[in-house]
Each structure stands twice: as structure tokens, then as C-alpha cells.
Amino acid sequence: MKDLNQKDDFIQSQARTYFLRLLTRLRMNYLQRLDKIRNKTP
Incomplete structure (x- = not known):
């Protein structure tokens, strides 16, 4: 059993x-996606 x-x-x-x-x-994927969205918007 052990x-x-x-x-x-x-x-x-x-x-x-x-x-x-x-x-x-x-x-990590989520953070990268957030960064991309943030970079797109001025």
C-alpha cells in the first residue's frame, strides 16, 4: 500500500x-494581448 x-x-x-x-x-498570453491592445490605442 505504501x-x-x-x-x-x-x-x-x-x-x-x-x-x-x-x-x-x-x-503571459493574456498580458501580451493586453499590451498589444494598449499599444494600438494612442
């Missing part, structure tokens, strides 16, 4: 890392 729990923890940490990376990328 091995199973360790595996589960590993999967959860991997999922969390992936999710955080995804959020960071989305935020």
Missing part, C-alpha cells in the same frame, strides 16, 4: 506542476 500512496503523491505533484505551468502560460 508504494501505491507514493505513486499517487507523485502523480498529484506532477499534475500540480503541469497545472501551474499552464496557468503561467495563460497569464
Whole structure:
């Protein structure tokens, strides 16, 4: 059972890392889009 729990923890940490990376990328895209809109308007 211990091995199973360790595996589960590993999967959860991997999922969390992936999710955080995804959020960071989305935020960067959003900020870049905001900058483009701001630059277009004088």
C-alpha cells in the first residue's frame, strides 16, 4: 500500500506542476494581448 500512496503523491505533484505551468502560460498570453491592445490605442 505504501508504494501505491507514493505513486499517487507523485502523480498529484506532477499534475500540480503541469497545472501551474499552464496557468503561467495563460497569464503571459493574456498580458501580451493586453499590451498589444494598449499599444494600438494612442
